[in-house]
Amino acid sequence: DAGVTQSPTHLIKTRGQQVTLRCSPKSGHDTVSWYQQALGQGPQFIFQYYEEEERQRGNFPDRFSGHQFPNYSSELNVNALLLGDSALYLCASSPGLAVIQETQYFGPGTRLLVL
Amino acid sequence: AQSVSQHNHHVILSEAASLELGCNYSYGGTVNLFWYVQYPGQHLQLLLKYFSGDPLVKGIKGFEAEFIKSKFSFNLRKPSVQWSDTAEYFCAVNEEYGGSQGNLIFGKGTKLSVKP
Numbered sequence: 628d629a630g631v632t633q634s635p636t637h638l639i640k641t642r643g644q645q646v647t648l649r650c651s652p653k654s655g656h657d658t659v660s661w662y663q664q665a666l667g668q669g670p671q672f673i674f675q676y677y678e679e680e681e682r683q684r685g686n687f688p689d690r691f692s693g694h695q696f697p698n699y700s701s702e703l704n705v706n707a708l709l710l711g712d713s714a715l716y717l718c719a720s721s722p723g724l725a726v727i728q729e730t731q732y733f734g735p736g737t738r739l740l741v742l
Numbered sequence: 743a744q745s746v747s748q749h750n751h752h753v754i755l756s757e758a759a760s761l762e763l764g765c766n767y768s769y770g771g772t773v774n775l776f777w778y779v780q781y782p783g784q785h786l787q788l789l790l791k792y793f794s795g796d797p798l799v800k801g802i803k804g805f806e807a808e809f810i811k812s813k814f815s816f817n818l819r820k821p822s823v824q825w826s827d828t829a830e831y832f833c834a835v836n837e838e839y840g841g842s843q844g845n846l847i848f849g850k851g852t853k854l855s856v857k858p
Contacts, residue, residue, distance in 0.1 A: 660845060660846070662846075662848075667850075667851075668850055668851070669746075669832050669834075669848030669849050669850045669851050670786070670832070670846070670848045671848070672845040672846060672847070675845055683845055685845065717785075717786065719846075730776070730788055730791060731836075731846060732788070733778075733785050733786040733787075734785060735784075735785040736785060
């Protein structure tokens, strides 16, 4: 049973560019959440997708956008990259938004470096 | 805004020492509580969780945590640490949002270094 997978593992971009990160949830999970983990910090919630719609959003600018596909996989897009966007981007999946007492399972992350 | 505080940034212990990592949260409603661990070079893994019931919960690898509602705390403990417990530990709170699962709010993490 594959866990949460993310691609790519590492990425280097320059300021102003755009980036797309990808996530496949754990088998049987339909809810995907994205987090940003800056160096030395805990993960910060970006947004959550369920039934191909953004359901919740954290305190991130509109430059951060996402998408969920019918197979529950998800993409995170960041436009107009800033140096401060350098971080580890984590995807987490869980089985069902309406299931309150459930656990989020995390992928290995994509490490983004903006130069 | 809801927040999670982890009191120790870096803890250094010798093997066989006892461990207690502090965690406090600010949200007053119904919450679910988690401890995640990130071993060097690995992804975040669930250590233990509290949803309801017995406030003393046991997790993997001999870890346990106690939920004290009156203190808004969820401290992590282990009676005797091993070198392999060297990792970063994150406390997280998941608040119920409109009757469904909310996002996780994490503390800044505590690095644990265990000397052999």
